[in-house]
Amino acid sequence: DADVTQTPRNRITKTGKRIMLECSQTKGHDRMYWYRQDPGLGLRLIYYSFDVKDINKGEISDGYSVSRQAQAKFSLSLESAIPNQTALYFCATSVGAGGGTDTQYFGPGTRLTVL
Amino acid sequence: AQSVTQLDSQVPVFEEAPVELRCNYSSSVSVYLFWYVQYPNQGLQLLLKYLSGSTLVKGINGFEAEFNKSQTSFHLRKPSVHISDTAEYFCAVSDWRGGADGLTFGKGTHLIIQP
Numbered sequence: 001d002a003d004v005t006q007t008p009r010n011r012i013t014k015t016g017k018r019i020m021l022e023c024s025q026t027k028g029h030d031r032m033y034w035y036r037q038d039p040g041l042g043l044r045l046i047y048y049s050f051d052v053k054d055i056n057k058g059e060i061s062d063g064y065s066v067s068r069q070a071q072a073k074f075s076l077s078l079e080s081a082i083p084n085q086t087a088l089y090f091c092a093t094s095v096g097a098g099g100g101t102d103t104q105y106f107g108p109g110t111r112l113t114v115l
Numbered sequence: 116a117q118s119v120t121q122l123d124s125q126v127p128v129f130e131e132a133p134v135e136l137r138c139n140y141s142s143s144v145s146v147y148l149f150w151y152v153q154y155p156n157q158g159l160q161l162l163l164k165y166l167s168g169s170t171l172v173k174g175i176n177g178f179e180a181e182f183n184k185s186q187t188s189f190h191l192r193k194p195s196v197h198i199s200d201t202a203e204y205f206c207a208v209s210d211w212r213g214g215a216d217g218l219t220f221g222k223g224t225h226l227i228i229q230p
Contacts, residue, residue: 004158040124042205042222043159090158100147100209101166104218106158 003027004107006091012113019078021110023091030096032074033104034058034066037088046089049074050096081114088112117142119208119221127227128196136191136224138206148189149207150180153223159205165189176200201228 004025013019023032034046045058047066055068063085067075078085089110094102122137140146147166151159163174170182180191189206206221 040222043220045218092159100218101164102209103149103161103164104159106151106160108156108158 002108004091004093004105006089006107006110008110009108010111012115013081014115015082017081019081019112021076021089021091021112023074023076023107025072025091025093025105025107027093027095027105028071029093029105030071031094031102032068033092033094034064034074034076035090035092036060036085037090037109043090046076078112078114081112083114086112086114117146117208117210117219119206119219121204121206121221121224123224124222125225125227127229129229130198131195133194134192134196134200134226136204136206136226138189138191138221140187140189140206140208142187142208142210144210147209148180148182149209149218150174150178150189150191151205151207151220153203153205155202162191162204196226196228198228198230200226202226 007022030051033048035043037043044060046064049055049068052068065077091107092104094104118141120139128134149164150162152162153159162178163172165172165182173179178193203223203225205223209218
């Protein structure tokens with residue numbers, strides 16, 4: 001079984017709808033991240049969490065919110081989806097050794113289309 | 116602030132030929148450097164990373180990279196590529212401050228292997 005799972009894998013929705021993307025991990029890692037990937041732009045960080053009580057905004061948090069329900073679960077919500085939020089979304093985890101040396105482990109991604 | 120430049124958005128190479136994917140970074144402090152690979156329809160996975168010590172780093176699948184501090188580069192190489200190496204390759208940098216906001220990705224290089 002995959003260590004980092006994301007649901008759903010694909011989602012098509014309409015402008016204005018509320019959407020939740022879910023991420024679960026079995027690696028026992030403290031740190032979790034949400035990124036979005038757009039063609040030609042690489043990965044950009046939306047939110048990250050160092051543990052259940054520590055959640056931080058990333059580079060592009062506007063229009064998004066997150067919830068860390070447990071060490072293993074980190075959800076990303078789009079309160080009112082808009083077309084320019086159409087992208088591939090990745091969840092990632094890391095052990096939290098600190099000092100910038102961590103390897104991040106990625107889920108398979110959720111392809112979101114907002115019409 | 117730190118940044119990563121991947122000089123080529125796309126690199127076509129014939130099978131069994133050598134390849135080099137270029138990465139340059141800028142940072143005002145000492146850095147850690149990573150290469151991640153994204154195979155079609157999958158999440159990212161770590162190829163290799165440079166933290167300290169020998170400037171030549173060996174990774175998975177026959178890839179290696181060399182850290183060059185004077186040229187602020189971390190180019191990825193493979194002496195003989197295979198069809199299975201077709202993927203998107205991302206260079207990333209972090210620094211001693213750690214934390215998710217310390218990891219910056221480049222925009223990616225699409226490696227296309229031609230038979």
